[in-house]
Amino acid sequence: MTQLRFQFSWIEMKWTLGKWELICAVVFLGWLFCKYLMGRRWGKQEERGDQPHDRLQPPRGTSGWPLIGETIEFIASGYTSRPVSFMEKRKSIYGKVFKTHILGRPIIVSTDPDVNKVVLQNQGNVFIPSYPKSVIELLGESSILQINGGLQKRLHAIVGGFLRSPQFKARITKDIQNSVKLTLSSWMDRENPRQPLYLQDETKKITFEILVRLLMSVEPGEDMEFLKREFMEVIKGLICLPIKLPGFRMYKSLQAKERMLKMVRKVVDDRKTTMKNEAKNPGLPNDVIDVLLRDTGESDGTQQGLPLDFISENIIEMMIPGEDSVPMIMTLAVKYLSDNPTALACLVDENEKLKKRKDESCEEYVWTDYVSLQFTQGVISETLRMANIINAIWRKALEDVEINDYLIPKGWCVLASLTSVHMDEENYENPDEFDPWRWEKTGVSVKSNNFTPFGGGQRLCPGLEFSRLEISIFLHHLVTTYTWVAEEDQIVYFPTVKTRRKLPVIVTPR
Numbered sequence: 001m002t003q004l005r006f007q008f009s010w011i012e013m014k015w016t017l018g019k020w021e022l023i024c025a026v027v028f029l030g031w032l033f034c035k036y037l038m039g040r041r042w043g044k045q046e047e048r049g050d051q052p053h054d055r056l057q058p059p060r061g062t063s064g065w066p067l068i069g070e071t072i073e074f075i076a077s078g079y080t081s082r083p084v085s086f087m088e089k090r091k092s093i094y095g096k097v098f099k100t101h102i103l104g105r106p107i108i109v110s111t112d113p114d115v116n117k118v119v120l121q122n123q124g125n126v127f128i129p130s131y132p133k134s135v136i137e138l139l140g141e142s143s144i145l146q147i148n149g150g151l152q153k154r155l156h157a158i159v160g161g162f163l164r165s166p167q168f169k170a171r172i173t174k175d176i177q178n179s180v181k182l183t184l185s186s187w188m189d190r191e192n193p194r195q196p197l198y199l200q201d202e203t204k205k206i207t208f209e210i211l212v213r214l215l216m217s218v219e220p221g222e223d224m225e226f227l228k229r230e231f232m233e234v235i236k237g238l239i240c241l242p243i244k245l246p247g248f249r250m251y252k253s254l255q256a257k258e259r260m261l262k263m264v265r266k267v268v269d270d271r272k273t274t275m276k277n278e279a280k281n282p283g284l285p286n287d288v289i290d291v292l293l294r295d296t297g298e299s300d301g302t303q304q305g306l307p308l309d310f311i312s313e314n315i316i317e318m319m320i321p322g323e324d325s326v327p328m329i330m331t332l333a334v335k336y337l338s339d340n341p342t343a344l345a346c347l348v349d350e351n352e353k354l355k356k357r358k359d360e361s362c363e364e365y366v367w368t369d370y371v372s373l374q375f376t377q378g379v380i381s382e383t384l385r386m387a388n389i390i391n392a393i394w395r396k397a398l399e400d401v402e403i404n405d406y407l408i409p410k411g412w413c414v415l416a417s418l419t420s421v422h423m424d425e426e427n428y429e430n431p432d433e434f435d436p437w438r439w440e441k442t443g444v445s446v447k448s449n450n451f452t453p454f455g456g457g458q459r460l461c462p463g464l465e466f467s468r469l470e471i472s473i474f475l476h477h478l479v480t481t482y483t484w485v486a487e488e489d490q491i492v493y494f495p496t497v498k499t500r501r502k503l504p505v506i507v508t509p510r
């Protein structure tokens, strides 16, 4: 799974070990060892029973091998076709919540939907995000993904409110349609249209441009290319040795972020000037920069606008969760459909009907057309369930917490495994089967504890509805424009969810 994707399916993890990094790897291992010893000491205290809570004990489990704990098994499961096997094995021995030691630290893993719910909802006051050091460095202190309390709530509400608004959806629907159609038509303009094309790359092209447009209204061209290039450099550093010295990966990524920041800051400054000139008649907000600049701080009582540096940094940081997730779900939906001709036929049928209706009435598509396609929504939910891009949520307990007879001790990291819940036969019949029809019975409910691909609580993904809309539009135009044959490919779950060969497909116009 998933598991070692550090929950960042959106993260490109690349370990580039140069000679300096090799030296540092040794230092890093030493540090891991110290952490291990500290973990052991904690474990001994626990055995002696000098715990703050007399009644409850932390979940059962094992620390595994000295130094590496259970990391190897954890990583290895990510390379199998059943990435939840690491979790399942321990669940069968210790129960749904257990203790382990992976990635250099003791961790409590929850595969229990009710415990996960409490962890996700107790945001900010008891549980805070807990990312690997390199991610913390790269995100910066003011990132929405890291901040807690009132400011996180405010930022979340502004961005979520904008992305959920019907005005935004109406506008972005047109943008997505244009972008999807442009990409689809380019497939036939190639020198040899019978050559396979790599769906994983094609979907990325569409979604990055849309993401940048919704955040800061940059159109395709030189600036867009600059952003693409620099952003790719930034995300390479998300999981690497957190050393900020020249020559190291982290340094290069931080430099790339600086360059991006300069450009984004200029867009924010220009927009601020335009806003001042249009103070009396500002019109509807176009993008996330607009809504952040216009917010006056009424909702949290501060009555203060957000600092321009804070806005600029967050625009870049919001690209991180949005960049990889949507194109991967698009690609994997096509993969699952290619392997399930009956499901594909149902999807084509539903979408052909919509197209026919639109052609006959000569009406334009509106966003509700796409999201009301029941079977298509089932395909998206089923893809999200099976290939949970963000497989788990990492949190740290700020105090001792009791949840359903478990004690989570202060300072411990909790990994709320979403995939384990999605792939548990207690929650889903035949969980390994791609079955979009199952959603006809249960409906697509984001409130259900058993289906949380977008997280939950105060940090529920603000891009949820937008993502589903974008994927629906892509699937509609793909299946009504082309048929395809997908070449043999495999899903890999480590370090992030990907298809091994980028899903090569040969397309034929309908």
Ligand code: HEM
Pocket: 129, 144, 145, 146, 152, 156, 318, 321, 322, 323, 325, 326, 329, 389, 390, 393, 394, 452, 453, 454, 455, 456, 458, 459, 460, 461, 462, 463, 464, 466, 467
């Ligand atoms: C299939 C696509 C997506 C999936 C599965 C997904 C999943 C998630 C999950 C699980 C979280 C919660 C993380 C946590 O609790 O720590 C999250 C947060 C977030 N997502 Fe998404 N996401 C997707 C697409 C997007 C897109 C397209 C955007 C941008 C427009 C976006 C922006 C964010 C932001 C800003 C947060 C942080 C919210 C906060 O901490 O307040 N996501 N996402």
